[in-house]
Amino acid sequence: MPIDPTQLAALSTILRLGSFDAAASSLNVTPSAISQRLKALEEQVGASLINRSQPCTATPLGARLAKHAEDVALLEAAALGDLRRDGALPARLTLAVPADSIATWLLSALSAVPDMLFDLRVDDQDTADAWLKRGAVSAAVTGHHRAVTGCDLHPLGALRYIATASPAFMQRYFAKGVTAQSLARAPILTFTPKDQLQSRWITAKTGATLHPPSHQMPSTHAFVDAALAGMAWGMNPETLVREHLDCGRLIALDRALPMDVPLYWQVTRVMAPALAPLTAAILGAAREQLRHAP
Known part of the structure:
Protein backbone atom coordinates (compact mmCIF):
# COMPACT_ATOMS: atom_id res chain seq x y z
CA MET A 1 0.00 0.00 0.00
CA PRO A 2 1.47 3.40 -0.97
CA ILE A 3 2.46 5.74 1.83
CA ASP A 4 0.41 8.92 2.16
CA PRO A 5 2.75 11.86 1.31
CA THR A 6 1.09 14.02 3.97
CA GLN A 7 2.03 11.41 6.56
CA LEU A 8 5.62 11.36 5.35
CA ALA A 9 5.70 15.15 5.47
CA ALA A 10 4.47 15.06 9.06
CA LEU A 11 7.19 12.59 10.03
CA SER A 12 10.04 14.48 8.39
CA THR A 13 8.85 17.85 9.73
CA ILE A 14 8.57 16.56 13.30
CA LEU A 15 12.13 15.24 13.09
CA ARG A 16 13.45 18.40 11.45
CA LEU A 17 11.86 20.78 13.96
CA GLY A 18 11.94 18.54 17.02
CA SER A 19 8.31 18.70 18.16
CA PHE A 20 4.72 18.04 17.10
CA ASP A 21 3.68 21.63 17.79
CA ALA A 22 6.45 23.09 15.64
CA ALA A 23 5.63 20.66 12.83
CA ALA A 24 1.96 21.62 13.01
CA SER A 25 2.81 25.31 12.76
CA SER A 26 5.15 24.70 9.82
CA LEU A 27 2.55 22.66 7.91
CA ASN A 28 -0.36 24.96 8.86
CA VAL A 29 -2.37 22.20 10.53
CA THR A 30 -3.32 21.44 14.13
CA PRO A 31 -1.08 19.41 16.47
CA SER A 32 -3.88 16.84 16.58
CA ALA A 33 -3.70 16.42 12.79
CA ILE A 34 0.07 15.91 12.98
CA SER A 35 -0.38 13.30 15.70
CA GLN A 36 -3.08 11.50 13.70
CA ARG A 37 -0.94 11.43 10.55
CA LEU A 38 2.02 10.01 12.41
CA LYS A 39 -0.14 7.44 14.19
CA ALA A 40 -1.63 6.30 10.87
CA LEU A 41 1.84 5.96 9.35
CA GLU A 42 3.13 3.97 12.33
CA GLU A 43 0.09 1.68 12.12
CA GLN A 44 0.70 1.16 8.39
CA VAL A 45 4.36 0.19 8.81
CA GLY A 46 3.77 -1.64 12.10
CA ALA A 47 6.53 0.07 14.04
CA SER A 48 7.31 3.17 16.07
CA LEU A 49 8.95 5.90 13.98
CA ILE A 50 9.66 8.63 16.54
CA ASN A 51 11.06 8.66 20.05
CA ARG A 52 8.76 11.03 21.93
CA SER A 53 11.52 12.95 23.66
CA GLN A 54 12.56 16.61 23.78
CA PRO A 55 13.46 17.09 21.01
CA CYS A 56 11.80 14.24 19.13
CA THR A 57 14.27 11.84 17.52
CA ALA A 58 13.93 9.14 14.89
CA THR A 59 13.92 5.41 15.36
CA PRO A 60 16.06 3.59 12.75
CA LEU A 61 13.00 2.99 10.56
CA GLY A 62 11.80 6.54 11.12
CA ALA A 63 15.13 7.89 9.90
CA ARG A 64 14.91 5.76 6.75
CA LEU A 65 11.38 6.94 5.97
CA ALA A 66 12.28 10.58 6.64
CA LYS A 67 15.22 10.26 4.26
CA HIS A 68 12.84 8.73 1.68
CA ALA A 69 10.52 11.73 2.09
CA GLU A 70 13.44 14.09 1.55
CA ASP A 71 14.48 12.26 -1.62
CA VAL A 72 10.94 12.28 -2.99
CA ALA A 73 10.67 16.03 -2.40
CA LEU A 74 13.98 16.63 -4.17
CA LEU A 75 12.99 14.49 -7.15
CA GLU A 76 9.61 16.20 -7.35
CA ALA A 77 11.21 19.65 -7.24
CA ALA A 78 13.63 18.67 -10.02
CA ALA A 79 10.85 17.24 -12.15
CA LEU A 80 8.48 20.18 -11.76
CA GLY A 81 11.11 22.89 -12.11
CA ASP A 82 9.40 26.21 -12.78
CA LEU A 83 5.99 24.54 -12.38
CA ARG A 84 6.42 24.25 -8.60
CA ARG A 85 3.48 25.80 -6.78
CA ASP A 86 3.85 29.33 -5.43
CA GLY A 87 4.80 29.49 -1.76
CA ALA A 88 6.21 25.95 -1.66
CA LEU A 89 9.21 25.52 0.59
CA PRO A 90 12.53 24.62 -1.07
Whole structure:
Protein backbone atom coordinates (compact mmCIF):
# COMPACT_ATOMS: atom_id res chain seq x y z
CA MET A 1 0.00 0.00 0.00
CA PRO A 2 1.47 3.40 -0.97
CA ILE A 3 2.46 5.74 1.83
CA ASP A 4 0.41 8.92 2.16
CA PRO A 5 2.75 11.86 1.31
CA THR A 6 1.09 14.02 3.97
CA GLN A 7 2.03 11.41 6.56
CA LEU A 8 5.62 11.36 5.35
CA ALA A 9 5.70 15.15 5.47
CA ALA A 10 4.47 15.06 9.06
CA LEU A 11 7.19 12.59 10.03
CA SER A 12 10.04 14.48 8.39
CA THR A 13 8.85 17.85 9.73
CA ILE A 14 8.57 16.56 13.30
CA LEU A 15 12.13 15.24 13.09
CA ARG A 16 13.45 18.40 11.45
CA LEU A 17 11.86 20.78 13.96
CA GLY A 18 11.94 18.54 17.02
CA SER A 19 8.31 18.70 18.16
CA PHE A 20 4.72 18.04 17.10
CA ASP A 21 3.68 21.63 17.79
CA ALA A 22 6.45 23.09 15.64
CA ALA A 23 5.63 20.66 12.83
CA ALA A 24 1.96 21.62 13.01
CA SER A 25 2.81 25.31 12.76
CA SER A 26 5.15 24.70 9.82
CA LEU A 27 2.55 22.66 7.91
CA ASN A 28 -0.36 24.96 8.86
CA VAL A 29 -2.37 22.20 10.53
CA THR A 30 -3.32 21.44 14.13
CA PRO A 31 -1.08 19.41 16.47
CA SER A 32 -3.88 16.84 16.58
CA ALA A 33 -3.70 16.42 12.79
CA ILE A 34 0.07 15.91 12.98
CA SER A 35 -0.38 13.30 15.70
CA GLN A 36 -3.08 11.50 13.70
CA ARG A 37 -0.94 11.43 10.55
CA LEU A 38 2.02 10.01 12.41
CA LYS A 39 -0.14 7.44 14.19
CA ALA A 40 -1.63 6.30 10.87
CA LEU A 41 1.84 5.96 9.35
CA GLU A 42 3.13 3.97 12.33
CA GLU A 43 0.09 1.68 12.12
CA GLN A 44 0.70 1.16 8.39
CA VAL A 45 4.36 0.19 8.81
CA GLY A 46 3.77 -1.64 12.10
CA ALA A 47 6.53 0.07 14.04
CA SER A 48 7.31 3.17 16.07
CA LEU A 49 8.95 5.90 13.98
CA ILE A 50 9.66 8.63 16.54
CA ASN A 51 11.06 8.66 20.05
CA ARG A 52 8.76 11.03 21.93
CA SER A 53 11.52 12.95 23.66
CA GLN A 54 12.56 16.61 23.78
CA PRO A 55 13.46 17.09 21.01
CA CYS A 56 11.80 14.24 19.13
CA THR A 57 14.27 11.84 17.52
CA ALA A 58 13.93 9.14 14.89
CA THR A 59 13.92 5.41 15.36
CA PRO A 60 16.06 3.59 12.75
CA LEU A 61 13.00 2.99 10.56
CA GLY A 62 11.80 6.54 11.12
CA ALA A 63 15.13 7.89 9.90
CA ARG A 64 14.91 5.76 6.75
CA LEU A 65 11.38 6.94 5.97
CA ALA A 66 12.28 10.58 6.64
CA LYS A 67 15.22 10.26 4.26
CA HIS A 68 12.84 8.73 1.68
CA ALA A 69 10.52 11.73 2.09
CA GLU A 70 13.44 14.09 1.55
CA ASP A 71 14.48 12.26 -1.62
CA VAL A 72 10.94 12.28 -2.99
CA ALA A 73 10.67 16.03 -2.40
CA LEU A 74 13.98 16.63 -4.17
CA LEU A 75 12.99 14.49 -7.15
CA GLU A 76 9.61 16.20 -7.35
CA ALA A 77 11.21 19.65 -7.24
CA ALA A 78 13.63 18.67 -10.02
CA ALA A 79 10.85 17.24 -12.15
CA LEU A 80 8.48 20.18 -11.76
CA GLY A 81 11.11 22.89 -12.11
CA ASP A 82 9.40 26.21 -12.78
CA LEU A 83 5.99 24.54 -12.38
CA ARG A 84 6.42 24.25 -8.60
CA ARG A 85 3.48 25.80 -6.78
CA ASP A 86 3.85 29.33 -5.43
CA GLY A 87 4.80 29.49 -1.76
CA ALA A 88 6.21 25.95 -1.66
CA LEU A 89 9.21 25.52 0.59
CA PRO A 90 12.53 24.62 -1.07
CA ALA A 91 13.46 20.95 -1.02
CA ARG A 92 15.79 19.88 1.80
CA LEU A 93 19.02 17.94 1.31
CA THR A 94 21.07 16.18 3.99
CA LEU A 95 24.84 16.16 3.37
CA ALA A 96 27.81 14.73 5.25
CA VAL A 97 30.72 17.18 5.07
CA PRO A 98 34.00 17.91 6.91
CA ALA A 99 34.03 20.96 9.18
CA ASP A 100 37.18 22.29 7.48
CA SER A 101 35.39 22.31 4.12
CA ILE A 102 32.53 24.30 5.63
CA ALA A 103 35.01 26.81 7.05
CA THR A 104 37.03 27.25 3.87
CA TRP A 105 35.29 26.67 0.52
CA LEU A 106 31.99 24.79 0.68
CA LEU A 107 29.58 27.57 1.65
CA SER A 108 30.22 29.46 -1.58
CA ALA A 109 28.97 26.39 -3.46
CA LEU A 110 25.89 25.90 -1.29
CA SER A 111 24.96 29.58 -1.59
CA ALA A 112 24.95 29.20 -5.37
CA VAL A 113 21.88 26.91 -5.08
CA PRO A 114 19.36 29.18 -3.33
CA ASP A 115 16.32 27.00 -4.06
CA MET A 116 17.51 24.22 -1.72
CA LEU A 117 17.71 23.90 2.06
CA PHE A 118 20.69 22.07 3.57
CA ASP A 119 21.03 19.89 6.65
CA LEU A 120 24.78 19.42 7.20
CA ARG A 121 26.10 16.45 9.16
CA VAL A 122 29.69 17.21 10.16
CA ASP A 123 32.17 14.35 10.03
CA ASP A 124 35.83 13.75 9.25
CA GLN A 125 36.63 13.44 5.54
CA ASP A 126 37.99 9.95 6.19
CA THR A 127 34.67 8.71 7.60
CA ALA A 128 32.02 10.90 5.93
CA ASP A 129 31.33 8.16 3.39
CA ALA A 130 29.89 6.00 6.20
CA TRP A 131 26.79 8.21 6.06
CA LEU A 132 26.34 7.23 2.40
CA LYS A 133 26.87 3.54 3.14
CA ARG A 134 24.05 3.47 5.66
CA GLY A 135 21.73 5.56 3.46
CA ALA A 136 21.54 8.50 5.86
CA VAL A 137 22.53 11.18 3.32
CA SER A 138 22.18 11.72 -0.42
CA ALA A 139 25.67 13.15 -0.96
CA ALA A 140 28.92 13.76 0.89
CA VAL A 141 32.35 15.37 0.69
CA THR A 142 34.75 12.54 1.48
CA GLY A 143 38.44 11.78 1.49
CA HIS A 144 38.15 8.41 -0.24
CA HIS A 145 38.95 7.99 -3.94
CA ARG A 146 36.72 4.93 -4.36
CA ALA A 147 33.02 5.46 -4.79
CA VAL A 148 30.55 4.00 -2.33
CA THR A 149 28.37 1.38 -4.04
CA GLY A 150 25.55 3.12 -5.89
CA CYS A 151 27.26 6.52 -5.89
CA ASP A 152 28.94 8.71 -8.49
CA LEU A 153 32.33 10.11 -7.49
CA HIS A 154 33.83 13.45 -8.60
CA PRO A 155 37.41 14.46 -7.66
CA LEU A 156 37.44 17.98 -6.20
CA GLY A 157 41.09 18.77 -5.57
CA ALA A 158 43.03 19.00 -2.33
CA LEU A 159 42.77 21.15 0.78
CA ARG A 160 46.26 22.15 1.95
CA TYR A 161 47.13 22.02 5.66
CA ILE A 162 50.11 23.54 7.48
CA ALA A 163 51.42 22.33 10.85
CA THR A 164 51.34 25.53 12.89
CA ALA A 165 52.06 26.78 16.41
CA SER A 166 52.60 30.08 18.20
CA PRO A 167 56.11 31.54 18.59
CA ALA A 168 55.96 30.95 22.37
CA PHE A 169 54.96 27.32 21.84
CA MET A 170 57.77 26.84 19.34
CA GLN A 171 60.28 28.26 21.81
CA ARG A 172 58.99 26.06 24.62
CA TYR A 173 58.85 22.73 22.80
CA PHE A 174 60.92 23.06 19.62
CA ALA A 175 63.82 25.32 20.57
CA LYS A 176 66.22 22.51 19.60
CA GLY A 177 64.30 21.51 16.48
CA VAL A 178 61.18 19.64 15.42
CA THR A 179 62.32 16.10 16.11
CA ALA A 180 60.70 12.83 17.07
CA GLN A 181 61.72 13.46 20.67
CA SER A 182 60.21 16.96 20.82
CA LEU A 183 57.08 15.95 18.90
CA ALA A 184 56.46 13.11 21.36
CA ARG A 185 56.01 15.56 24.25
CA ALA A 186 54.53 18.63 22.53
CA PRO A 187 50.69 18.77 22.91
CA ILE A 188 48.69 18.50 19.69
CA LEU A 189 45.18 19.47 18.65
CA THR A 190 42.74 16.81 17.39
CA PHE A 191 39.27 17.48 16.04
CA THR A 192 37.76 14.17 17.23
CA PRO A 193 39.19 10.71 17.95
CA LYS A 194 38.77 10.07 14.20
CA ASP A 195 41.21 12.88 13.30
CA GLN A 196 44.50 11.41 12.06
CA LEU A 197 46.00 14.46 10.29
CA GLN A 198 48.45 15.32 13.07
CA SER A 199 49.55 11.69 13.41
CA ARG A 200 50.04 11.38 9.66
CA TRP A 201 52.12 14.56 9.58
CA ILE A 202 54.29 13.31 12.46
CA THR A 203 54.93 10.06 10.61
CA ALA A 204 55.76 11.96 7.40
CA LYS A 205 58.14 14.18 9.33
CA THR A 206 59.90 11.57 11.48
CA GLY A 207 59.01 8.15 10.12
CA ALA A 208 57.78 7.26 13.61
CA THR A 209 54.36 6.56 15.10
CA LEU A 210 54.05 8.77 18.16
CA HIS A 211 51.30 9.42 20.69
CA PRO A 212 51.77 12.94 22.07
CA PRO A 213 49.38 14.52 24.60
CA SER A 214 46.29 15.88 22.87
CA HIS A 215 43.56 18.49 23.23
CA GLN A 216 40.30 17.44 21.54
CA MET A 217 38.65 20.49 19.95
CA PRO A 218 35.84 19.89 17.42
CA SER A 219 35.90 23.33 15.80
CA THR A 220 37.91 24.50 12.80
CA HIS A 221 38.21 28.08 14.02
CA ALA A 222 38.96 26.96 17.59
CA PHE A 223 41.88 24.99 16.14
CA VAL A 224 43.37 28.24 14.84
CA ASP A 225 42.56 30.14 18.03
CA ALA A 226 44.10 27.43 20.23
CA ALA A 227 47.30 27.48 18.16
CA LEU A 228 47.41 31.29 18.45
CA ALA A 229 46.94 30.99 22.22
CA GLY A 230 49.90 28.62 22.50
CA MET A 231 47.90 25.64 23.74
CA ALA A 232 49.22 23.16 21.18
CA TRP A 233 50.19 22.73 17.55
CA GLY A 234 47.81 21.47 14.89
CA MET A 235 47.18 21.01 11.19
CA ASN A 236 45.32 24.10 10.02
CA PRO A 237 43.94 24.87 6.53
CA GLU A 238 46.43 27.13 4.79
CA THR A 239 43.74 29.62 3.78
CA LEU A 240 42.82 30.19 7.45
CA VAL A 241 46.36 30.71 8.75
CA ARG A 242 48.12 32.38 5.82
CA GLU A 243 47.79 35.88 7.30
CA HIS A 244 48.87 34.68 10.75
CA LEU A 245 51.95 33.04 9.21
CA ASP A 246 52.79 36.16 7.21
CA CYS A 247 52.52 38.34 10.33
CA GLY A 248 54.44 35.96 12.57
CA ARG A 249 51.56 35.21 14.92
CA LEU A 250 51.92 31.56 13.90
CA ILE A 251 54.97 29.62 12.76
CA ALA A 252 55.05 26.57 10.50
CA LEU A 253 56.70 23.56 12.12
CA ASP A 254 58.14 22.76 8.69
CA ARG A 255 57.35 25.03 5.74
CA ALA A 256 58.65 22.38 3.36
CA LEU A 257 56.17 19.80 4.61
CA PRO A 258 52.56 20.87 3.97
CA MET A 259 49.89 18.19 3.77
CA ASP A 260 47.47 18.14 0.84
CA VAL A 261 44.27 16.21 1.60
CA PRO A 262 42.36 15.13 -1.53
CA LEU A 263 38.60 15.56 -1.41
CA TYR A 264 35.82 13.94 -3.45
CA TRP A 265 32.15 14.67 -4.01
CA GLN A 266 30.02 11.54 -3.84
CA VAL A 267 26.33 11.58 -4.70
CA THR A 268 23.88 8.68 -4.78
CA ARG A 269 23.23 7.72 -8.38
CA VAL A 270 19.44 7.76 -8.07
CA MET A 271 19.57 11.35 -6.80
CA ALA A 272 22.31 12.57 -9.16
CA PRO A 273 19.98 14.11 -11.79
CA ALA A 274 18.02 16.06 -9.16
CA LEU A 275 21.26 17.25 -7.57
CA ALA A 276 23.00 18.20 -10.84
CA PRO A 277 22.86 21.98 -10.12
CA LEU A 278 24.45 21.43 -6.72
CA THR A 279 27.11 19.14 -8.17
CA ALA A 280 27.98 21.81 -10.74
CA ALA A 281 28.28 24.42 -7.98
CA ILE A 282 30.43 22.11 -5.84
CA LEU A 283 32.80 21.36 -8.73
CA GLY A 284 33.03 25.05 -9.66
CA ALA A 285 33.87 26.16 -6.12
CA ALA A 286 36.44 23.38 -5.80
CA ARG A 287 38.17 24.42 -9.03
CA GLU A 288 38.49 27.97 -7.74
CA GLN A 289 39.48 27.32 -4.13
CA LEU A 290 41.15 23.92 -3.82
CA ARG A 291 44.55 22.85 -5.05
CA HIS A 292 44.79 20.59 -8.07
CA ALA A 293 45.46 17.12 -6.72
CA PRO A 294 47.89 14.90 -8.62
